[in-house]
Amino acid sequence: MLKKPQVEFDPLSHLHNTYENDLKIVNQLIFEYINTTEPLIEKISQALLSAGGKRLRPLLCLASADLSGGITKNSHKIAAAIELIHLATLLHDDVIDESNLRRGKKTANTLWGNKTSILVGDFLFARAFELIVKTDNIRFLEILAKASTTISRGEIAQLRCSCSLELSTEEYLKIIEYKTATLFAAACQTGSLSSEADENRADFLYKFGKNFGLAYQILDDIFDYTHKNRGKETGEDFREGKVTLPVLLGYNADPNKHIWHKYFGENKENYNSFNAIKNRLNNLDSFNQSIKIAQEYAKEANKMLESFDSHVKKDFSLLLKSFLDNNS
Amino acid sequence: MLKKPQVEFDPLSHLHNTYENDLKIVNQLIFEYINTTEPLIEKISQALLSAGGKRLRPLLCLASADLSGGITKNSHKIAAAIELIHLATLLHDDVIDESNLRRGKKTANTLWGNKTSILVGDFLFARAFELIVKTDNIRFLEILAKASTTISRGEIAQLRCSCSLELSTEEYLKIIEYKTATLFAAACQTGSLSSEADENRADFLYKFGKNFGLAYQILDDIFDYTHKNRGKETGEDFREGKVTLPVLLGYNADPNKHIWHKYFGENKENYNSFNAIKNRLNNLDSFNQSIKIAQEYAKEANKMLESFDSHVKKDFSLLLKSFLDNNS
Numbered sequence: 001m002l003k004k005p006q007v008e009f010d011p012l013s014h015l016h017n018t019y020e021n022d023l024k025i026v027n028q029l030i031f032e033y034i035n036t037t038e039p040l041i042e043k044i045s046q047a048l049l050s051a052g053g054k055r056l057r058p059l060l061c062l063a064s065a066d067l068s069g070g071i072t073k074n075s076h077k078i079a080a081a082i083e084l085i086h087l088a089t090l091l092h093d094d095v096i097d098e099s100n101l102r103r104g105k106k107t108a109n110t111l112w113g114n115k116t117s118i119l120v121g122d123f124l125f126a127r128a129f130e131l132i133v134k135t136d137n138i139r140f141l142e143i144l145a146k147a148s149t150t151i152s153r154g155e156i157a158q159l160r161c162s163c164s165l166e167l168s169t170e171e172y173l174k175i176i177e178y179k180t181a182t183l184f185a186a187a188c189q190t191g192s193l194s195s196e197a198d199e200n201r202a203d204f205l206y207k208f209g210k211n212f213g214l215a216y217q218i219l220d221d222i223f224d225y226t227h228k229n230r231g232k233e234t235g236e237d238f239r240e241g242k243v244t245l246p247v248l249l250g251y252n253a254d255p256n257k258h259i260w261h262k263y264f265g266e267n268k269e270n271y272n273s274f275n276a277i278k279n280r281l282n283n284l285d286s287f288n289q290s291i292k293i294a295q296e297y298a299k300e301a302n303k304m305l306e307s308f309d310s311h312v313k314k315d316f317s318l319l320l321k322s323f324l325d326n327n328s
Numbered sequence: 329m330l331k332k333p334q335v336e337f338d339p340l341s342h343l344h345n346t347y348e349n350d351l352k353i354v355n356q357l358i359f360e361y362i363n364t365t366e367p368l369i370e371k372i373s374q375a376l377l378s379a380g381g382k383r384l385r386p387l388l389c390l391a392s393a394d395l396s397g398g399i400t401k402n403s404h405k406i407a408a409a410i411e412l413i414h415l416a417t418l419l420h421d422d423v424i425d426e427s428n429l430r431r432g433k434k435t436a437n438t439l440w441g442n443k444t445s446i447l448v449g450d451f452l453f454a455r456a457f458e459l460i461v462k463t464d465n466i467r468f469l470e471i472l473a474k475a476s477t478t479i480s481r482g483e484i485a486q487l488r489c490s491c492s493l494e495l496s497t498e499e500y501l502k503i504i505e506y507k508t509a510t511l512f513a514a515a516c517q518t519g520s521l522s523s524e525a526d527e528n529r530a531d532f533l534y535k536f537g538k539n540f541g542l543a544y545q546i547l548d549d550i551f552d553y554t555h556k557n558r559g560k561e562t563g564e565d566f567r568e569g570k571v572t573l574p575v576l577l578g579y580n581a582d583p584n585k586h587i588w589h590k591y592f593g594e595n596k597e598n599y600n601s602f603n604a605i606k607n608r609l610n611n612l613d614s615f616n617q618s619i620k621i622a623q624e625y626a627k628e629a630n631k632m633l634e635s636f637d638s639h640v641k642k643d644f645s646l647l648l649k650s651f652l653d654n655n656s
Contacts, residue, residue, distance in 0.1 A: 038481055040488045092450060096443045115424045118446055119484045122420060122453070126476035129457060133470045141469055142461045148454035153366055156447045160368045 011318035012054065018315065019062045022071055022079075026058050029080035033127045034087075044108050044120045048087055051105050057082045057187045060212070064191030064205045067305075067312040074135045075194040081144065082187050084128035089151060091121035096159065097240055140190050147186040154178025163241035163264050165251050172248055173214065176221075181213025188212075204304045211301035212320060218245050218294040219323055222287055225278050235274040238263075245293065247277075250286035291324070298324055339646035340382065346643065347390045350399055350407075354386050357408035361455045362415075372436050372448045376415055379433050385410045385515045388540070392519030392533045395633075395640040402463045403522040409472065410515050412456035417479060419449035424487065425568055468518050475514040482506025491569035491592050493579050500576055501542065504549075509541025516540075532632045539629035540648060546573050546622040547651055550615055553606050563602040566591075573621065575605075578614035619652070626652055 016023065034045040058079035065075035093099070094107040095114045101107060109117040125148070132140050158175050161167050188209030192202035221244035224237040237244055241264055243251075251260045263277050281287060298320045305313045344351065362373040386407035393403040421427070422435040423442045429435060437445040453476070460468050485503050489495050516537030520530035549572035552565040565572055569592055571579075579588045591605050609615060626648045633641045 036481065038484055038488070040484050041481070092446055095446060114442075115487055116484070118420055118423060119480055119487060122449075123477060123480040123484065125450070125453065126473055126480055129469065129473035130477055133466060133473055136466060138461060138464060138466050138469070141457065141466070145454055145457035145461055149451060149458055152447055152451040152454055153364065153369070156366055156368050156444070156451065159443055159447060160366075 009318075011315060011322045012056075012059075015059050015063060015315055015319060016055075019059060019066075019071075022062050022076060023055060023058065025076045026055070026062070026079045026083070029076060029131065030083055033080065033084060033131050034124065040112070040116055041120055041123060044091075044112060044116065047105070047108060047111070053083075055083060057086055057183060060184060060209060061187040061191035061194075063312050063316065064188040064209075065195040067308050067310050067316075068192040068197035068201055068205065069195035072194050072196070074137065074140075075191055077131055077135050078140055078144075078190045078194050079187070081128040081131040082183065082190070084124050084131065085144065085148060085151075086183060088121045088124035088128065089155075091117045091124070093155070095121075096155065097236065099236060135194070139193060143186050143190055143193075147182050150178050150182045154180070154182070158242070161243065163243065165243055165247075165257075165260055165264050167243050167248060169245070169248055172243070172245055176217040177210065177214060180217040180220075181210045184213030184216065185209035204307060208301050208304035208316070211297045211304065212316075215294040215297040215301065215320065216323060218290055218297070219326075221245055222290050222294075225281060226287060235278075238274055238277060245290045246281050246286040249289050250281045250284045253284050253286070254280070295324060337646075339643060339650045340384075340387075343387050343391060343643055343647060344383075347387060347394075347399075350390050350404060351383060351386065353404045354383070354390070354407045354411070357404060357459065358411055361408065361412060361459050362452065368440070368444055369448055369451060372419075372440060372444065375433070375436060375439070381411075383411060385414055385511060388512060388537060389515040389519035389522075391640050391644065392516040392537075393523040395636050395638050395644075396520040396525035396529055396533065397523035400522050400524070402465065402468075403519055405459055405463050406468055406472075406518045406522050407515070409456040409459040410511065410518070412452050412459065413472065413476060413479075414511060416449045416452035416456065417483075419445045419452070421483070423449075424483070425564070427564060463522075467521060471514050471518055471521075475510050478506050478510045482508070482510070486570070489571065492571055493575075493585075493588055493592050495571050495576060497573070497576055500571070500573055504545040505538065505542060508545040508548075509538045512541030512544065513537035532635060536629050536632035536644070539625045539632065540644075543622040543625040543629065543648065544651060546618055546625070547654075549573055550618050550622075553609060554615060563606075566602055566605060573618045574609050574614040577617045578609045578612045581612045581614070582608070623652060 031049060034041075034049065036042065036045075061079040061082055062071055062075055065071045091108055095109045095117050098109075099107050100110050107117075108120070128144075129141070132144055154175050154177070157171075158179060161171065161175065185206045186209070189202045189206035192205040193199070221237065221242075224235065224244070225246060228234050243264060247260075247264070251257065254260065259280075263273055301320055302317055305316055359377060362369075362377065364370065364373075389407040389410055390399055390403055393399045419436055423437045423445050426437075427435050428438050435445075436448070456472075457469070460472055482503050482505070485499075486507060489499065489503065513534045514537070517530045517534035520533040521527070549565065549570075552563065552572070553574060556562050571592060575588075575592070579585065582588065587608075591601055629648055630645055633644055
């Protein structure tokens with residue numbers, strides 16, 4: 001007898017299935033707002049759309065609306081606008097980070113140059129705001145304009161702190177809160193408000209999203225060392241001199257600090273030292289320590305869901321858990 | 329007896345004096361929205377603020393409000409937000425154009441690198457939208473989000489058409505309408521609406537601003553060849569391969585087209601050919617022909633003021649005239 005293949009439950013796919021029809025509307029809106037007759041925009045847009053992506057932020061937005069009272073037309077618009085803001089930041093990030101790969105494909109800056117990426121990023125960002133205007137609710141504009149400001153503040157602080165091993169853990173956490181967790185939080189908060197939940201309910205989901213985002217970014221920073229085949233190049237953060245949580249923990253735990261300055265100083269050694277630093281981080285238990293901190297944020301995120309009563313609550317918890325379990 | 333020194337009337341200074349107190353409030357708002365505790369933003373912001381600038385768009389916004397019924401608190405907010413959008417586009421433009429000088433000073437990208445300029449541009453753009461939200465009027469967000477989209481479309485089309493002598497005059501005009509005239513138009517329209525004028529009145533000022541902006545950009549494109557000491561480097565457009573109106577008119581009037589391909593083709597000759605092309609444009613009467621087209625737009629702009637009845641109408645006409653007279 002043939003053994004049944006073991007199908008592992010994947011909470012992300014589960015959420016994709018649950019909101020399949022809503023995501024179709026969201027993707028249609030993204031397509032509509034990206035699409036123009038300008039050939040240069042068209043090229044990049046096609047590439048961005050065909051590259052796919054997890055649509056994690058739109059899913060958080062839709063599920064938060066569902067959790068708070070029900071998905072509305074405004075939930076779709078906000079979910080699409082948030083993905084447009086995210087795509088705009090990706091285009092600019094790839095220029096800043098001089099990245100070559102994103103989601104397993106060559107980045108827009110590699111294919112069409114930095115100039116095009118900068119301008120198409122600006123275009124997508126402005127289009128996002130045109131779409132938010134269509135909700136006819138200035139509160140969404142308030143939240144998402146503030147979130148956009150915060151994201152760029154995080155990116156700027158990260159650029160300033162590049163290669164700085166004297167960064168404190170608090171500063172690192174502030175940077176990832178700004179650059180990543182803010183948009184997760186805003187997605188959950190605006191999703192909740194789009195279902196016409198009150199501000200207090202939405203605030204719980206804001207905090208859920210923020211803690212989820214912090215856990216997510218810490219894991220992403222670990223995976224840059226430990227995981228291959230993520231669609232990005234392994235060791236990209238190291239190559240750029242980004243001082244992330246495992247590095248900070250490793251540096252602070254290591255009596256031989258001078259070695260680290262060789263890797264992260266201004267005249268740092270080249271990419272070949274990647275495996276040396278990875279082994280050192282492993283020996284110093286920095287990856288496990290970092291995962292523990294991510295788990296704390298995930299716990300905090302789960303707490304925020306306690307007052308809600310819906311199947312979505314379980315889906316959210318499972319989604320968080322799946323990111324954490326994927327750490328080996 | 330000593331002869332009285334002849335003081336020429338300067339409509340721009342006159343407008344600055346007329347709206348001195350309002351501009352103070354606008355500048356205070358710009359300062360407030362630019363200012364942060366992030367050291368990298370602070371550096372660039374200080375440089376942007378100390379570099380000054382004509383504050384032409386805020387002036388158009390304030391004067392349009394005055395012309396339409398009176399300056400309100402929202403006029404100040406909109407005027408400041410439009411200048412923030414303008415400053416954001418300047419930061420990105422200077423990266424795209426690889427410019428070294430702006431308003432007679434070293435550009436931000438020269439001083440602090442492209443990465444910082446991209447991110448601080450993003451920051452200023454998002455801050456502008458935070459400020460527009462403070463008007464509590466979604467119509468302003470609608471107009472200015474659309475204007476921002478249009479500006480980036482213009483910039484992208486310009487990048488695509490770089491070095492292309494086969495550009496039609498219509499395409500050139502569309503590019504400068506998008507990248508420049510749109511924000512002039514939006515400044516006048518939102519200024520008018522901020523005085524609580526109706527949409528029809530505001531539409532006249534939108535068209536005034538659009539035609540003013542077209543005339544302004546054509547003159548700016550001429551001055552890149554003819555005027556020194558503008559705070560920019562002369563011949564910058566030529567160096568970047570920008571095909572502007574005088575070039576298009578010259579190329580189309582010249583039987584020796586092959587010469588032009590040497591200057592604007594992909595393997596164009598270096599900057600030393602600037603004087604040769606400038607003389608050629610002069611001999612082909614391209615500068616005068618371009619000025620004539622700018623004058624047509626100025627005439628059209630003046631027509632839009634006919635139904636208004638205020639001293640500002642005269643100020644606007646004189647301002648336009650002063651730009652045109654400054655062409656020798």
